[in-house]
Amino acid sequence: MSKKPTERTYRGGCHCGRIRFEVKGTLERVSECNCSICTKKGYLHWIVERAAFRLITPPDNIAAYTFNTKVAKHLFCPNCGVASFYIPRSDPDRIDVNVRCLEGVNLSRLEYDHFDGRNWEQSIAGHKGLERGRAAK
Known part of the structure; x- marks a missing residue:
């Protein structure tokens, strides 16, 4: 019998440690997107409420990249290049955490959704954003 996930606080960040954060929620599902970036x-996307996310390191440690509509803010470490979270176009009032950058997560135990980001406009019309998970408010 599989154990039901419970709400907890996850720690994460980039490879070099310059960016560190915590996120609180119940992580059961992630989304994979096939867009170019x-x-x-x-x-691996987990979109959470901003109140569930806490940046531990200074915001000055983060670089940003935008393209196309400029709504999404693709954030990354300017030192090691790892993108551990960003502001998603689908939900700009939330934070999209890269689950691969969280400590202690067994990816094989998560359920996966697939989002057709190559056809973003058509896909988002039938999908109210990538998997949001159940994050604490």
């Missing part, structure tokens, strides 16, 4: 980054 998510595919190249290998991003």
Whole structure:
């Protein structure tokens, strides 16, 4: 019998440690997107409420990249290049955490959703954002 996930606080960050954060919630599902940037980054998405996310390191440690509509803020460490979280176009009032950057998460135990980001406009119309998970408010 599989154990039901419970709410907890996850710690995460970039490879070099310059960016560190905590996120509180119940992590059961992640989303994979096939758009050009998510595919190249290998991003596994968990969108949470901003109140569930706490940046531990100074915001000055973070660089940003935008393109196309400029709504999404693709944040990354300017030292090691790792993108551990960002502001998503689908939910700009939330934080999209890269689950691969969380400590102690067994990816094989999570359920996966797939989002067709190559056809973003059509896909988002039938999908109210990538998997949001159940994050604490």
